[in-house]
Amino acid sequence: MHRYIPNSEKDRVDMLKAIGKEKIDELFTDIPEQFRLGRDLDLEATKTELELDRLMKSLAAKNKNIDDLTCFLGAGAYDHFIPTVVNHLAGRSEFYTAYTPYQPEISQGTLQNIFEYQSLICELTGMDVSNASVYDGAHAAAEAAVMTCAAKKRDKLLVSSTVHPEIRQVLKTYFRFRGIELIEVPMKDGETDYDALAEMTDKTVAGALIQSPNFFGVVENIKKVSETMKESKALTIVSVDPISLAVLEPPGKLGADIVIGEGQALGNDVALGGPYFGFMAVTDKLVRKVPGRICGQSLDEDGKRAFVLTLQAREQHIRRFKATSNICTNQGLMILKAAIYMNTVGKEGLKDVAIQSMQKARYLRNLLMEKGLAEPVFDKPYFKEFAMKFTKPVAEINEALLESGFLGGFDLNSRYPMPNTMLIAVTEKRTKAEMDAFVKALEVIK
């Protein structure tokens, strides 16, 4: 028998006998003959652990990862440092081999973590209520959009074209089948065209989704947008980089109704795009409209503090036909890592991470200008990412950079009519030496 299956052949025989059967096949007599496979699956033979180890390592070795390469690539997935305790503790199997905490008495670990995570997200975003997370940033945007339309009983949503292209793509897919109209708001000098936004807003619009720092790294004027929305009794959804909230005024203080974002930067691996988690925080007013799980504090029979999933009546498995969302799970392991990360870096540490990323981004940006290698595209306040215009197609540059061990920035021309423009991300992990080397490499390429 396979090593993952404890029973021996003898156990099998005994168990069959116990239920009055002789052969395993007798357990499948209820499957009509015509549907029986009648052959072996076309898969490779069982692998021993040693073989398995070889195979997986060889596959992994076929990839170049951001330990091998110096990474200036961001665009929604960031190479921030992950303290070692994060993976050690999140790697405890009491966490990762537990199921959804539907039996709270024996799930207090998972539940307490969700509660602490919700508290931390509310701190960062300046909002009243956080859910236990959704699949990822794009999914958070989709859920927030649907929720906004449901709450407002309107079916139009404004989305700034400075919002991450992947988010807008996912929104398009969700809206197509939900009959929600997605209206793209044009951009102006790297940020949302606020005048256009105001003109496009009326009483038929449920709300607006903006991103800050936006896809180009520019910090947007959330207050302006939320004021515009309030005039039409519409909602403001802001997608944020959680790290930036250590130093940026939180959307909650600027009139946002829903704050969402991609949570990967908080202690999670870039992992080729997943699993990540999307966080979602709202004002008290919207607490009953929030999709997904929420953990609440209560008391047990002995009057002791205890945590439990609450507001579950909103959940799809109960609302069924009435559901506005069908999400079942949250990203338990991911928010565990995020919470451990936030608690480890702590109040001061998160600020350090944000500030050093900004300082280093500014260093590199200036250096590129000084050396006359590239020109900044926008002159706007930015966080840790910025767009630079080169003299060659970015694809070409990146290819060359790769040769010298650098993972170049994002080619904006692949999503916007912005030839030769690279979106460069700098995290606290980058050193002066790495950035100098990066610039040297670019000098050669040029």
Added chain:
Amino acid sequence: MKVQSGLYYSEDHEWVRVDGKTAYIGISDFAQHELGDIVYVELPDEDDEFDKGDSLGAIESVKAASDILIPVSGRVIEINDELDDAPEKVNNDAYDAWLIKVELKDDAELEGLMNAEAYEAFIESE
């Protein structure tokens, strides 16, 4: 299960208490029992207009969230905002804890509803 006479009942277990040209609307004691401990009552705004059968809001218990389908058409003239802080009132006395008061659009719609007797029989059969 208490069934208050003098009220009109819908198959979705809402009751209507006429009061002249207006009517109070609530959920039946049966519904309250089915839902269990009610933790939240979501009500519409005053002046909202509904047609018979529209969802005027929702009632949430720990187990379930059910929409409240308005049994008669009308305009909301008052909502029972006491339920905001004390949703348990619906559990305590479903016929006292009205949800909304509407201006009736058409008395005749009442004829389409059940009286106490019919409703009692209805929940028996449920």
Added chain:
Amino acid sequence: MDDLKRTPLHQTHVDAGAKMVPFAGWDMPVQYKGLVPEHEAVRNRAGLFDVSHMGEVDVDGPEALAFVDYLVVGNVKALEPGKVLYSMMCYENGGIVDDLLVYRRAEHSFLLVINAGNIEKDDAWIIEQAKKFDVYARNRSEDYAQLAIQGPLAQGVLQKLTDLDLDTIGFFEFKENVEIAGQSALVSRTGYTGEDGFEIYTSPDVATKLWTEILEAGKNEGTEPAGLGARDTLRFEATLPLYGHEIDKDVTPLEAGLGFFVFLDGDDFIGKEALLKQKSEGLELKLVGFELLDKGIPRQGYNIFHNGDVIGKVTTGYKAPTVGKVIGLALVDIEYTKLDTEFEVDIRGKKKKAVVISKRFYTKKYKK
């Protein structure tokens, strides 16, 4: 007496220096300036009464119509929504539980207005009877304040305070949610004085505001606050019965001369059998009007004699302000009810001459 009930206007009355007296368990204003001037104000101009002590009962539900029709002696089925019916509730034996106004608010919705002194009794009676019907009946007396503005100028005064053209409310008709001085009220062209006028039902918390606004608006017309004293003399002149006087549990509507309000050709109602019997067998007693020829005031309960035999009782007697004579109403043996029949009223041991006259002491000035 502290356990007396008070209307929302109680303080207003006291401040206005009204003379307060206990009436039917309520501390009510019997008069302000004086009975006679108030009486005349109503007859010639307009008077405002606080009648918040009256009782109100809501009856709604699928069988509301059938129930009310069964409860009272009148023909409720003929009553259209928006109209009011004066009627009575009887016991099985025909004796009167109370007289009342029946407001049909909608197809399935009624408002019953009953006498202050009978609220508990009536409420218990109605609830008891209601058990046999699929109706929702409840005492709403706490939720209503009631004002009555009565008199030839009443409409003019009230009209100043509302955009609704009061001509659209006919005699014994009513409208709901009428805005009066910014307050929503039920307004009916009804009264208890024999004059044209309105009764206004509103929520207790706005009663005072309404009261002062109406008096203010009626200043030039000489509108006066009027007390229960005037109310009684007015209704008496107009021969409107008062429970405990002309009518009570021992008197049937027929005997009280109110047969006109009894609808015997319709569906069954409580007491119908007894009344039919009484009608076929003829009455033994009847309510008559009389004028006292000697001096004195015939009070309620005084015996009436004929040739030394007691033949009846005084139900009400007054020196009537408008007609200026001493007149009264009495329940007497059917034999002595013809006009000009003479008999004696025993006033504190002295027999005083009296003669039967028409009950129509005063021709009502209703606007029909």
Added chain:
Amino acid sequence: MKHYEKLIFEVSKPGRKAFHLPTIDVDDLSLDEMLPEDLIRKEDAELPEVSEMDIVRHYTNISQKNYSIDKGFYPLGSCTMKYNPKANEDAASNPGFKNLHPYQPENTIQGALELMYELSDMLAEISGMDKVTLQPAAGAQGELTGLMLIKAYHENRGDHQRTKIIVPDSAHGTNPATAAVVGMEIIEIPSDHQGNVDMDALRGAVGEDTAGLMLTNPSTLGLFEKNIGDIAEVVHDAGGLLYYDGANMNAIMGQCRPGDMGFDVMHYNLHKTFSTPHGGGGPGAGPVGVKDILVPFLPVPMIAKEADTYLFDYDKPLTIGKVKSFYGNFNILVRAFTYIKAMGREGIKEAGETAVLNANYLMHQMMDLYQIPEEMLCKHEFVAAGLKEAAEGVTTLDVAKRIIDYGYHPPTIYFPLIVHEALMVEPTETESKETLDDFGKVMKQIAHEAKDEPELLKNAPHQTPVRRIDEVRAARDLILKYKDSLKE
């Protein structure tokens, strides 16, 4: 040992640090040199200030308040709580997988693309589908994607009126919810006491407006839907498509395949059938397999292979677009891939067989005391309609809570909805005979207690970090973050 009761915020102490960055090696610009005043945060986010030791103790302690597969038997029906092999975790934590940036050039992630490409093929082979997208982030999103595909398919044929999805009343609540989310209408049809679809009801339900039927086979009652052939015919003849909910696939791996039964589209729950960790509720992964007719509508990108190189294929004019950013929960895919490779041809089949054997074996042990139809052959799981005999007021919930006292995780309860007092048991193949025997004993013991000492059940659990929790209070007086609790 005394239970650890602190929240991390209660451990926090000003000045404590568990983290330092190297001294800044470029100009040490101050915030206001880098950002305009009005954009700068006025009040700090109150994150905790704790030491590394504090962190380690905190999470170690709260972790021990969890029940987990590694700790013991976890027979949660329809959740397939099988062992999560450690080798999966090793592979997933290999920097060669976890440190790949989603926007790296294709030529730097050939190993990853090869893995995804081959995983798709293996999943397709196991289920009899033609092509598989790995993009959906969870079973529910897979379901969502599947219905989007069905809708897109009909719309592309001009069949815009096909908006009705038929589901049996035994279906998981997610099915109707998903349909609602993609703007489709649900028609619920009854199933018989064995959880089989009522064929007459089905024939009555299909028509011009039928978009499809959602089914899981074996059904949520753990029974194989024998009529599946006829069902497929009825739905297809009506112009509808068949959706397979992969929740229960563990039972049939290597025996039969949804693709062969006539299903056109399905989702897989990698965290159920393919041993990826549940993680206390996620992350999952919900790949979607389809037959050829639906391939043109699949989300982009697909992984393609040209000669010996793998690449992202965005060239799909009819695609529904993207349902998730990037390419799916890649590092979950790595685990599932590792698992299937480890199991291989024989292992996969053994897993299915053993899952079914274990379920039937355990069912037989519970038959005499729990309401289970005699002579029933279940698949990977079975449903008991509560106890046969119990004292007044003893519910399935009480039974579940009592099981906790005996050191096991309770089965799924009150699902499926069509079974009164349902108790849904799925042992999975990774449990030994001894474990099943002991659990069987426990269930018998509890059945006796339910008659003789009901209080034991009603007050259970007794030994847990917390006792039964007041859920009403939780929902009425919302305390959803630490600061809310301070307001109390």
